[in-house]
Amino acid sequence: MENPFSAESAVRVNRDLMSVQVLYFGLIRNLVGAAEEALSLPAGATVRQLFDLLADKHGAPFRDALFTAEGTLLANAIVLLDGKNILYANGLDTEIPPDSSAHILLTMTAIGGG
Template identity: 35%
Template sequence: MVQVSFYSLLRLLLKRETLALPWTPGLDVRQLLTRVQAEIPTPFLDRLLDADGTLIPGTIILVDRHNIHHLAGLATPIPDGATVALFPPGAGG
């Protein structure tokens, strides 16, 4: 299984904190996001990805505590049992 956690405005938008999905071999972040969207009626992928499918700055994605920017981006493989966090942090001070 893969546990997906939604934080801050994403949690508010989707009205849920977590979603558990079955793991499949070869699963990566992009595929996971698509599967999450298929499970949740509220559209949210357009907040994360632009028309070209590139990650939009504003939300960090952590796979087992590590930002995918320092892994393989949206192609980051997701191991079975992983926790994936989607978090749009507050930027002001």
């Protein structure tokens, strides 16, 4: 079945597209090879759909760098939507407002032991 949120589909769909500016910080830049990019998504799309689109574009390493084997965000992956952490909204199911700016951060996790 065609992924309705694939890059190709997003371009084909004429109705109600919105733009999202995605900015990368930290270790994810190594993988994406850019500091930011502009994308088009169907109006009302969620963060999860944004990531589907990005994973289509950047491949499996992108998904593996940000998600657990079960598909939850890694502890060291932070997603801000217009400056607000999606964990304090609806997580990956947070709806993206039009003309949003999404910050995707990937940092080291702290280690310990003591």
